[in-house]
Amino acid sequence: MSVLLVGISHRSAPVSVLEKVAVADTDRPKLTDKMMASDHISEAMIVSTCNRVEIYAVVDAFHGALADVSGLLSEHAGLTLSDLHKHAYVRYSEAAAEHLFAVASGLDSMVVGEQQILGQIRTAYATADAQQAAGRALHELAQQALRVGKRVHSETGIDAAGASVVSVALDKAGALFGNGGLQGRTAAVIGAGAMGGLAVAHLTRSGVAEIILTNRTRDRAERLAATARGNGVDAQVVDFGDLAAALAKADVAVTCTGAVGTVVTLADAHRALAQSERGERPLAICDLGLPRDVEPAVSGLPGVTVFDMEALQRDPAAGAASADAEAARAIVASELAGYLTTQRLAEVTPTVTALRQRAAEVVEGELMRLDSRLPDLGDGQRDEVARTVRRVVDKLLHAPTVRVKQLASTPGGDQYAEALRELFELRPGAVEAVATPTKELGSLADPTTSADLSAALDPVITTELRAPRKDGKV
Numbered sequence: 001m002s003v004l005l006v007g008i009s010h011r012s013a014p015v016s017v018l019e020k021v022a023v024a025d026t027d028r029p030k031l032t033d034k035m036m037a038s039d040h041i042s043e044a045m046i047v048s049t050c051n052r053v054e055i056y057a058v059v060d061a062f063h064g065a066l067a068d069v070s071g072l073l074s075e076h077a078g079l080t081l082s083d084l085h086k087h088a089y090v091r092y093s094e095a096a097a098e099h100l101f102a103v104a105s106g107l108d109s110m111v112v113g114e115q116q117i118l119g120q121i122r123t124a125y126a127t128a129d130a131q132q133a134a135g136r137a138l139h140e141l142a143q144q145a146l147r148v149g150k151r152v153h154s155e156t157g158i159d160a161a162g163a164s165v166v167s168v169a170l171d172k173a174g175a176l177f178g179n180g181g182l183q184g185r186t187a188a189v190i191g192a193g194a195m196g197g198l199a200v201a202h203l204t205r206s207g208v209a210e211i212i213l214t215n216r217t218r219d220r221a222e223r224l225a226a227t228a229r230g231n232g233v234d235a236q237v238v239d240f241g242d243l244a245a246a247l248a249k250a251d252v253a254v255t256c257t258g259a260v261g262t263v264v265t266l267a268d269a270h271r272a273l274a275q276s277e278r279g280e281r282p283l284a285i286c287d288l289g290l291p292r293d294v295e296p297a298v299s300g301l302p303g304v305t306v307f308d309m310e311a312l313q314r315d316p317a318a319g320a321a322s323a324d325a326e327a328a329r330a331i332v333a334s335e336l337a338g339y340l341t342t343q344r345l346a347e348v349t350p351t352v353t354a355l356r357q358r359a360a361e362v363v364e365g366e367l368m369r370l371d372s373r374l375p376d377l378g379d380g381q382r383d384e385v386a387r388t389v390r391r392v393v394d395k396l397l398h399a400p401t402v403r404v405k406q407l408a409s410t411p412g413g414d415q416y417a418e419a420l421r422e423l424f425e426l427r428p429g430a431v432e433a434v435a436t437p438t439k440e441l442g443s444l445a446d447p448t449t450s451a452d453l454s455a456a457l458d459p460v461i462t463t464e465l466r467a468p469r470k471d472g473k474v
Helices: 015-021 028-036 062-077 081-087 094-104 116-130 136-155 165-180 194-206 218-230 240-249 266-276 296-300 309-313 322-373 379-408 414-423 459-465
Strands: 002-009 041-049 052-059 089-092 186-190 210-214 234-237 252-255 283-287 304-308
Touching: 002 015, 002 062, 002 094, 002 136, 015 052, 015 062, 015 081, 015 309, 028 041, 028 062, 028 116, 041 062, 041 116, 041 136, 052 062, 052 094, 052 136, 062 081, 089 094, 094 116, 094 136, 094 322, 116 136, 116 194, 136 322, 165 194, 165 252, 165 283, 165 304, 165 309, 186 194, 186 240, 194 210, 194 218, 194 252, 210 218, 210 240, 218 234, 240 266, 266 283, 266 296, 296 304, 304 309, 322 379, 322 414, 379 414
Parallel strands: 186 210, 186 252, 210 234, 252 283, 283 304
Antiparallel strands: 002 052, 002 089, 041 052
């Protein structure tokens, strides 16, 4: 069994496509159940963030699983397979693990180094586990990815060199107000999820005088307001229906609801401008929702500037310092090598166990035959013969079993386990835990490259999808 990844991200698709592909929390269980109904998929996990949707599936057949996953994603997004193929990328086996490690490290984020992705991967795994869609393979993969991400953030300065999407958006908004930035301004935060919490934290640090929060579930907004007040910032909560009034008081608004439809309409913006009597005072709206929360026409209103995910994609501040990024890539490469070694050893262990079991069965059979031929053999003599035979067998098996474990940790090591199974006619049931053999990747694949799914369905192109880049970039 190997891991297949099919994904679409800010690197491979425009915001308009990401909006269609986005998987809401309410849709994730249904989509996971559909994947688990596939004959080719035994485990499934969906990572869905503001700038990516990635499906990780443990599969027994690459092409069949790829067709099933891409078909489900196409149906969910309302896109034809042809349109989906233009923007999707595929990773398989080692390349899928490598990509998730890079994602967890913040190397593939819109804003390089942001840490929010760690919580999103943790949530994705917890959701899959709750649906009994995550087994041993995804458990080990997800937990290792989280460990890699934590190590990158603790051992490099990538999170300081980069920033969260929220901080970049607020920096751009603050620039509209001159040298003072957001100091002393009034901010509105629409949405009280993880991104809303980040927005409140960043606004507090930027020195805003007041934060107005609104959310469909009021108690979540109240908890965020209490946090802000605890940090010395005046904060209040208004009903979601009073959205226009909140915008009217605000200098900057951050919207991040995760809603399927538009939250801030053109009518809301018109009412806010009419109520505010703001004159020349600008209104900056940071639309961090995916799909977008703000109706596109709002950006055309005088005095209103909207910073959306599409604008953030083009911002050079989203990059991390090259030295920190390189250090992070080195950690990912090292951790990937260790992970693959562990996986290969786990794959060969059932084969070694089956071989020793076969040897034990042969020894017991021969001892029973000896008893029938020499019924007068004493117990002491029989025990000595049994010990001698077992020592001989153990000594004969010791070198090949130790060596096959050593070779299993090398590229192509699965071939040695396969040779043992063939030579000793080991029963398939005894080694059913052995994963499907995979091809070795010699270097880090480039997650910025979008692979055409339709091409991936061709066996020749599929091989290329698993091949490493020569430049070693993540």
